Amino acid sequence: MEIAIRLQGLVRSYNGIRAVDGIDLEVPPGSILGLLGPNGAGKTTIVRMLSTLIAPDAGMAEVGGFDVVRDAERVREIIGLTGQYASVDEKLTGRENLLLIARLLGLGRRHARRRADELLGQFHLQDAAKRPVQTYSGGMRRRLDLAASLVGDPAILFLDEPTTGLDPRARRALWRLVGELREQGTTVLLTTQYLDEADALADRIVVLDRGRIIAEGTSAELKERVGGRSLFVVVADSARVDEAAKEIARIVGERPQTRDNTLNVAVTSSAVVPRVLRALDQVGIEAVELGLRTASLDDVFLALTGHAAEATSEMAEEGV
Amino acid sequence: MKALDQTLALAWRSLVQVRRNPWELGDYSIQPILFLVLFLFVFGGAVAGSTEAYLPFVLPGVIAMNMLFVTVYVGHGLNTDLTRGVFDRFRALPIPRWAPLAGRILADLLKQALCIALLLIVGVLLGFRIETSPWEVLGMVALVLVFASAASWIMVLVGVLSRDPEHVQLFGFTALFPVTFVSTAFVPLETMPAVLQPFVQANPVSLLADASRALLSGGHALEPVLWTLVWAAAIAVIFAPLSVWALNRRLARG
Numbered sequence: 001m002e003i004a005i006r007l008q009g010l011v012r013s014y015n016g017i018r019a020v021d022g023i024d025l026e027v028p029p030g031s032i033l034g035l036l037g038p039n040g041a042g043k044t045t046i047v048r049m050l051s052t053l054i055a056p057d058a059g060m061a062e063v064g065g066f067d068v069v070r071d072a073e074r075v076r077e078i079i080g081l082t083g084q085y086a087s088v089d090e091k092l093t094g095r096e097n098l099l100l101i102a103r104l105l106g107l108g109r110r111h112a113r114r115r116a117d118e119l120l121g122q123f124h125l126q127d128a129a130k131r132p133v134q135t136y137s138g139g140m141r142r143r144l145d146l147a148a149s150l151v152g153d154p155a156i157l158f159l160d161e162p163t164t165g166l167d168p169r170a171r172r173a174l175w176r177l178v179g180e181l182r183e184q185g186t187t188v189l190l191t192t193q194y195l196d197e198a199d200a201l202a203d204r205i206v207v208l209d210r211g212r213i214i215a216e217g218t219s220a221e222l223k224e225r226v227g228g229r230s231l232f233v234v235v236a237d238s239a240r241v242d243e244a245a246k247e248i249a250r251i252v253g254e255r256p257q258t259r260d261n262t263l264n265v266a267v268t269s270s271a272v273v274p275r276v277l278r279a280l281d282q283v284g285i286e287a288v289e290l291g292l293r294t295a296s297l298d299d300v301f302l303a304l305t306g307h308a309a310e311a312t313s314e315m316a317e318e319g320v
Numbered sequence: 321m322k323a324l325d326q327t328l329a330l331a332w333r334s335l336v337q338v339r340r341n342p343w344e345l346g347d348y349s350i351q352p353i354l355f356l357v358l359f360l361f362v363f364g365g366a367v368a369g370s371t372e373a374y375l376p377f378v379l380p381g382v383i384a385m386n387m388l389f390v391t392v393y394v395g396h397g398l399n400t401d402l403t404r405g406v407f408d409r410f411r412a413l414p415i416p417r418w419a420p421l422a423g424r425i426l427a428d429l430l431k432q433a434l435c436i437a438l439l440l441i442v443g444v445l446l447g448f449r450i451e452t453s454p455w456e457v458l459g460m461v462a463l464v465l466v467f468a469s470a471a472s473w474i475m476v477l478v479g480v481l482s483r484d485p486e487h488v489q490l491f492g493f494t495a496l497f498p499v500t501f502v503s504t505a506f507v508p509l510e511t512m513p514a515v516l517q518p519f520v521q522a523n524p525v526s527l528l529a530d531a532s533r534a535l536l537s538g539g540h541a542l543e544p545v546l547w548t549l550v551w552a553a554a555i556a557v558i559f560a561p562l563s564v565w566a567l568n569r570r571l572a573r574g
Binding site: 014048051052053054055073076077079081083084087088089090091092096100101103104105106132134148149 | 322325326329330332333336337339340341404405406408409410411412413414415419571572573574
């Protein structure tokens with residue numbers, strides 16, 4: 001298998017809107033590809049086509065060398081899927097969920113039990129193994145969901161927004177587990193709204209906007225295009241936002257994006273912070289907040305498309 | 321063989337679920353018993369003169385009603401799987417497309433059989449005497465199960481078309497109540513208004529209740545049995561393809 005996942009001119013519409021609008025993509029085996037984009041960018045639609053849940057309108061997709069439409073049955077034998085919604089059975093225990101998948105994959109009774117217990121251990125769910133999933137926390141549910149998609153040792157794994165809605169600790173825990181998969185040589189296609197997640201996990205990142213690829217590269221390459229960090233200033237007086245923007249542009253060399261009372265601009269050095277603060281002080285503009293943050297998906301989008309991402313990426317701003 | 325194993329695994333899952341759904345469990349155990357006892361002691365005197373005389377009449381009626389109510393869970397469970405993403409997980413696995421549905425209906429038939437057995441046992445404890453041969457009793461159980469599997473397809477359709485599991489229950493029970501009560505399940509045909517009688521006579525619930533009565537207590541079974549089977553076949557022929565079509569449409573859209 002030279003190429004684990006191959007997409008050519010892939011198109012899929014919903015109600016006349018092209019959710020996926022001509023995607024070409026190749027993922028080498030054993031690597032992790034991050035599909036980065038806001039809600040509605042087409043990430044989930046791509047995953048649903050690759051995991052044989054929906055058919056493309058045009059173009060083709062191959063997973064493990066098998067066409068997702070013609071050889072759907074073969075594709076299903078080599079993939080694992082972890083959906084955006086925890087697709088585990090709430091009424092079953094964690095262990096029963098894994099046993100069910102194992103039985104469906106044709107493992108014998110004893111083998112199924114062994115595999116379930118193995119995964120429960122690996123995903124730190126032994127203590128909750130006999131509790132119904134409806135009592136699980138969000139993080140435990142996602143871990144179980146991921147475990148369920150690994151029962152059959154898939155060569156190719158799809159993770160659709162695996163950490164959306166999780167608290168930072170649960171996210172980190174899930175990241176570690178995905179990191180371990182990389183070491184086992186599993187090919188992973190991961191969708192996310194968070195740059196830091198793609199950064200932490202993916203070998204290569206593809207940025208999607210409105211069903212199209214707008215950028216591609218390693219996280220370092222993308223960040224370079226964004227400027228790495230951005231300066232944000234919130235001014236007290238909304239009437240003076242323009243004035244503040246001029247002052248900041250004079251120092252940074254680029255006019256900031258403004259949204260209400262907030263100004264945002266990519267910077268390369270933290271040395272600008274005291275200078276901006278001084279400059280605003282001199283003209284008598286009061287800054288309610290001022291600081292640096294790591295580039296977020298918003299910044300990537302602003303830099304690449306000129307329009308803001310519709311989904312806010314609160315998670316990416318945690319590191320302020 | 322593999323497909324059979326997979327269907328059995330999915331049926332097992334449906335049965336294990338019941339353990340953690342007190343409402344559903346109640347609908348298979350306490351509710352049918354409650355209905356039987358309530359109907360018997362509240363209406364028995366008024367409808368049949370005495371509870372003893374009413375028991376052979378009402379027991380098959382309660383069995384028919386309970387069977388219909390249990391089918392709602394086929395739609396409820398399917399809708400839960402569809403809305404929660406469990407169905408997608410199954411569809412991404414190398415199992416036959418029909419296995420999740422087949423597993424569900426298989427589990428439903430087992431639940432149905434247990435409910436019928438439970439009601440028969442409680443009926444006997446309340447003084448019901450089976451007047452027919454074991455074969456006829458088995459025939460009655462089989463007839464109820466055949467009708468249940470046909471009626472399940474209606475609930476599959478409801479499950480596919482409903483927005484969430486709560487709507488399945490709301491719609492399912494709202495539709496089932498009139499169908500169940502405008503029948504000879506609980507009262508004799510002659511006591512109802514003349515305008516209603518043609519509907520009551522044609523109602524499959526009436527036919528199933530009459531057939532069950534004949535198979536448990538003796539009498540002319542052939543005609544109601546045949547008409548029940550005709551109804552079951554008609555429901556299956558219409559609703560099975562319709563449900564599968566609606567399901568595929570919902571899946572293709574998503």
